[in-house]
Amino acid sequence: MQVLGKNVLVLKQKAEYQGLIYGVNSEDNTKGKVMNLGHDVTLLKLGDIILLNWNKAKNVSGELWVVSEDEVVAVFEDD
Numbered sequence: 001m002q003v004l005g006k007n008v009l010v011l012k013q014k015a016e017y018q019g020l021i022y023g024v025n026s027e028d029n030t031k032g033k034v035m036n037l038g039h040d041v042t043l044l045k046l047g048d049i050i051l052l053n054w055n056k057a058k059n060v061s062g063e064l065w066v067v068s069e070d071e072v073v074a075v076f077e078d079d
Helices: none
Strands: 007-014 033-037 050-051 060-063 065-069 072-076
Touching: 007 050
Parallel strands: none
Antiparallel strands: 007 033, 007 065, 033 050, 050 072, 060 065
């Protein structure tokens, strides 16, 4: 799949914790891995682990989502 413009193809990562935490929406805290980039994306690279606004993402298939680069909130640094 080729992603266009400022869009990013993201693989949703499994949550690192389980259970109920009052006041925390685990969906909003789920990380994603960048799998493909549109040609206008400037701040991300393939393989980046990101935190994004999942409410703005569009599901493509299973755990694959497309979202605009503008909806990425953070990029996690390598350990």
